[in-house]
Amino acid sequence: MAGSIMKYSYYPGCTLKNKAQDLDKYARSSALALGFELVEIPEWQCCGGVYPLGSDEIATKLSSVRALNYAKEQGQDLITLCSACHHVLKRVNDDMKNVEDIRTRANNYCGFEEAYAGETKVLHFLEVLRDVIGFDELAKKVVNPLEGKKIGAYYGCLTLRPGKILDFDDPENPKIMEDFIRALGAEPVIYSMRNECCGGYTSLKDPEFTKQRTEQIFDDSTGFGADCLITACPLCMFNLNKSDAKTKVPVYYFTELLAEALGVKEGA
Amino acid sequence: MTELEKKIELIKEISGSDPYKCMRCGKCTASCPAYSEMDIKPHQFASYIIRGDLDELVESKAAWKCLGCFACIERCPRDVQPGKLVDATRQIVARQRGGDYLQPEEVPELLTEDLPQQLLVSAFRRYRR
Numbered sequence: 366m367a368g369s370i371m372k373y374s375y376y377p378g379c380t381l382k383n384k385a386q387d388l389d390k391y392a393r394s395s396a397l398a399l400g401f402e403l404v405e406i407p408e409w410q411c412c413g414g415v416y417p418l419g420s421d422e423i424a425t426k427l428s429s430v431r432a433l434n435y436a437k438e439q440g441q442d443l444i445t446l447c448s449a450c451h452h453v454l455k456r457v458n459d460d461m462k463n464v465e466d467i468r469t470r471a472n473n474y475c476g477f478e479e480a481y482a483g484e485t486k487v488l489h490f491l492e493v494l495r496d497v498i499g500f501d502e503l504a505k506k507v508v509n510p511l512e513g514k515k516i517g518a519y520y521g522c523l524t525l526r527p528g529k530i531l532d533f534d535d536p537e538n539p540k541i542m543e544d545f546i547r548a549l550g551a552e553p554v555i556y557s558m559r560n561e562c563c564g565g566y567t568s569l570k571d572p573e574f575t576k577q578r579t580e581q582i583f584d585d586s587t588g589f590g591a592d593c594l595i596t597a598c599p600l601c602m603f604n605l606n607k608s609d610a611k612t613k614v615p616v617y618y619f620t621e622l623l624a625e626a627l628g629v630k631e632g633a
Numbered sequence: 634m635t636e637l638e639k640k641i642e643l644i645k646e647i648s649g650s651d652p653y654k655c656m657r658c659g660k661c662t663a664s665c666p667a668y669s670e671m672d673i674k675p676h677q678f679a680s681y682i683i684r685g686d687l688d689e690l691v692e693s694k695a696a697w698k699c700l701g702c703f704a705c706i707e708r709c710p711r712d713v714q715p716g717k718l719v720d721a722t723r724q725i726v727a728r729q730r731g732g733d734y735l736q737p738e739e740v741p742e743l744l745t746e747d748l749p750q751q752l753l754v755s756a757f758r759r760y761r762r
Contacts (some may be wrong), residue, residue, distance in 0.1 A: 371704035377678065378751075379750040379751065379754065380749045380750045381749040383750055384748070384749040385749060386752075411754055413754055413758050414751050414752075414756075415755045415758040415759055416699060417758070418648070418701075418716070418720040419647045419720065419721060419722070419724050420646065420647060421646065421648045422724075445747065447751065449751050453755065520702075522700075522702040522703055522704070525707075526703035526706065526707045527706050527707050528707060531753055536707055537707075549749075561643075561662070561666055561702075561704075562666045562667075562700045562702035564666070565700045565701060565702065565755065566700075566752055566755035566759055567667075567700060568752065569681075569735070569743055569748075569752055569753070569756045570734075570735065571670075574667070580668060583701070595711070598751075600751045600752055600755065602749075603747060603748065603752060606747065607696050
């Protein structure tokens with residue numbers, strides 16, 4: 366249906382413009398192949414990477430509020446790819462919808478023409494595949510099925526928890542990435558460390574600790590037969606890549622395998 | 634209200650969590666990926682706050698070892714959410730004397746070719762405010 370391509374507001378975040386360009390570019394080309402377009406919002410600002418847990422933290426939430434409000438003005442859902450951006454935007458949106466004090470103070474500060482009250486729907490790219498496109502439809506568009514590949518989905522923390530707010534999947538037994546892997550024609554490998562933390566930001570000052578974590582992740586996933594892992598998080602990617610584990614296997618952004626399966630990897 | 638009661642109220646307000654609800658079941662500590670690095674374990678955070686041993690909690694390694702992975706927050710059966718309590722404690726310190734666990738001057742020598750921006754912004758937000 367040329368001319369009626371579905372457009373979404375898109376929040377790439379700082380890392381996708383720099384060290385995680387693969388996560389971004391393969392998502393954009395895959396989206397077009399699937400009939401939707403990621404329209405980057407202008408002048409977006411960094412989400413800060415970490416959701417400020419303090420209920421009296423307002424300034425640190427404003428960059429998210431501005432992005433959310435921009436999408437509202439476009440009448441579009443807001444798509445994210447980076448796990449951290451998704452986590453922060455989704456939780457700030459929940460605050461704007463449900464926490465009166467934060468909503469009032471953020472609106473007083475931002476001075477939008479119309480107060481923002483959490484109207485925007487924040488969707489992770491994977492949620493668009495599952496809930497808008499549908500994994501059955503995705504499977505039909507696969508031209509280069511990843512047959513024979515045994516892929517471990519590495520969820521990490523940020524898209525899953527807290528489950529009530531992220532509302533992404535069952536935080537203790539998720540299946541969205543496994544269903545995604547099946548749609549690409551590969552075989553998902555279920556392992557227990559898939560929703561455990563990689564060590565996150567502590568790798569900056571305490572890399573030995575993150576190495577212990579990532580070794581456990583590789584040992585566990587390959588023990589169940591994984592020949593590679595996929596992630597949606599640039600920091601998980603970095604920590605996994607830094608691992609010295611004997612069982613280390615390649616780690617890909619999920620969008621890279623998606624583009625490969627859809628036949629749009631070259632030239633992306 | 635005593636000084637201690639005021640501090641506990643502030644922690645309750647910032648964290649949105651009530652340490653008095655903790656029943657010491659230990660599910661948080663069992664879930665915590667960083668528990669082996671912590672001198673005070675997540676299931677003890679509430680006790681330290683209630684007893685008024687805030688300085689000890691603040692000076693502990695534990696306060697800076699929380700990964701922010703939300704495992705304890707997801708799994709706490711009493712909605713005490715130790716991760717939020719320790720974050721609130723950390724914020725009180727950072728607001729009083731500035732976060733000093735990470736200095737900008739340290740960053741250049743910590744950088745590597747592939748280090749993602751996400752790591753730097755996250756570390757600064759966690760360690761400094």
